[in-house]
């Protein structure tokens with residue numbers, strides 16, 4: 431795990447499962463437009479949350495690319511789930527802006543709900559094929575830019591499934607630290 435600070439907000443990156451972050455208020459779902467369960471992150475979150483999550487999601491679907499909606503966490507250890515629809519790489523443009531919108535909207539939504547901590551997976555880098563290095567760069571840039579606008583969030587965690595994705599974040603964290 432590595433840590434950097436953007437103002438007073440703590441940013442962490444660690445390897446793990448987004449559905450197993452019990453100390454976090456809101457976990458973020460790399461959702462599909464219909465907010466249904468599926469493979470990857472959405473499957474893991476819906477499996478752990480139980481069928482109540484799918485029922486609650488029904489009233490919000492469909493969502494647009496870059497949009498974020500909030501539900502309760504149901505059987506998850508987290509009070510809330512924030513569902514974001516990332517861009518499909520090569521189809522939804524401008525991909526970098528739309529990806530940044532996901533992170534920004536999720537942070538503002540969590541902050542409006544007075545939540546203190548939030549965990550993100552690497553949105554769009556699975557089924558949606560966004561190259562992981564570029565996705566990490568845009569994600570971190572959007573998050574650091576938003577930190578100055580947040581009032582309640584104290585901890586932002588990036589949860590990476592693979593060791594190679596964790597390395598990408600660790601290198602970006604090192605570069606950010608070096609630039610401060």
Ligand code: ADP
Pocket residue numbers: 446447448449460461469470471472474516551552553554555556557558559560589590591592595
């Ligand atoms: P998208 O459709 O937005 O690309 P995916 O769920 O297919 O979303 O994948 C996004 C990223 O999350 C990928 O890097 C994938 O390896 C990773 N991932 C898959 N399952 C989990 C999980 N349980 N926890 C954290 N990350 C996960």
